[in-house]
Amino acid sequence: MTTSKTPASDPIDPKLIRKLADILKETELTEIEVEQGDLKIRVARQLTAAASVSYVPAPVAAPVAAPVAAVSAAEAAPAAAPASVAADAIKSPMVGTAYLSPQPGAAAFIKIGDRVKQGQTLLIIEAMKTMNPIPSPREGVVAQILVSDAQPVEFGEPLVVFE
Known part of the structure; x- marks a missing residue:
């Protein structure tokens, strides 16, 4: 009789919750909800992207400035261009690393004049x-x-300019 009461008093299956958490990790989802009869389980994770966005630009700004000064001639023209076209440029919606092609060695998504x-x-x-x-x-x-x-790239950094 004790075994029949235990499942009724504790209907939550820890294996199911672990499986749902694994699905969140694998699929990059932020939440998942499962309903079985009267039981409803919702597993969610909180993203900390906002904290990263506000924190990452400050440390990134200093290291980026040093290579620009060291390379000077090669980087001076592109560094000056964003200030004059920043209002019209397509800007980065996030902090991260920009890649111009879908994979290493592949053709770039766009070229000047496209x-x-x-x-x-x-x-x-x-x-x-x-x-x-x-x-x-x-x-x-x-x-x-x-x-x-x-x-x-930083949040709001100009990426591409159209004519």
Whole structure:
């Protein structure tokens, strides 16, 4: 009789909860809910991206400034360009690493002079081990690409300028 009361008094299956947590990790979801009869289980995880975004730019700014000064001639022109076109540029929606092609050795998503359509992938930003395609918010012709491949980028940093 004791064995029949235990499942009724504790209907939560720890294995099911662990399995749901594993699904969250594998699929990058933030929450999952399962309903079995009268039992409803919701497993959620809290993302700390907002904390990362507010903290990461300050430390990244100092190391990025040193290589710019050391390389000077090669980096001076691209560093000056974003200030003058920042208002019209497509900006980074997150902190991460920008990649100009879908994989190493592959052709770049865009080149200067390419005509792009709204929604077309311009580049990828890797953030927290997740590849995030950055779509074009409008149609246009690529006038400048302000980042290089595998370059760290900050939130709001200009990436691409259209004519």
